[in-house]
Amino acid sequence: MARLTDGVYTDPAVMDHLARIAAATREHRDVQLGVSMRGALALARAAKTWALAAGRAYVTPEDVRELAVPVLAHRLVLDPEAAFAGQSAEKVVAGVVDGIAPPELRAR
Secondary structure, three states: OHHHHHOOEOOHHHHHHHHHHHHHHHHOOOEEEOOOHHHHHHHHHHHHHHHHHOOOOEOOHHHHHHHHHHHHHHHOEEOHHHHHOOOOHHHHHHHHHHHOOOOOOOOO
16 A cells, blocks of 8 residues: 555645644644654655545645544643643644645646
């Protein structure tokens, strides 16, 4: 599968969007430890696989947004106070994704 996904195109704007999502998790007030570069790369690989499974040879911002919670949430370490107050990593990632506008891509 890895060889197949190597041919899936990811626009630089999509990669920037992905990087902004990861960075925002590191800056979130309820997070002690946010998504690392390895986590961001895992999301990029998952988005490529998702696109390929959908029959596309390119990743969309929607692919990244759809997969962000299941791929990234378990990588966060929440602040204990936030966790005690009922915050969850899934809510944090979903909020981060909702707060970052996706890029508008031109047709290739």
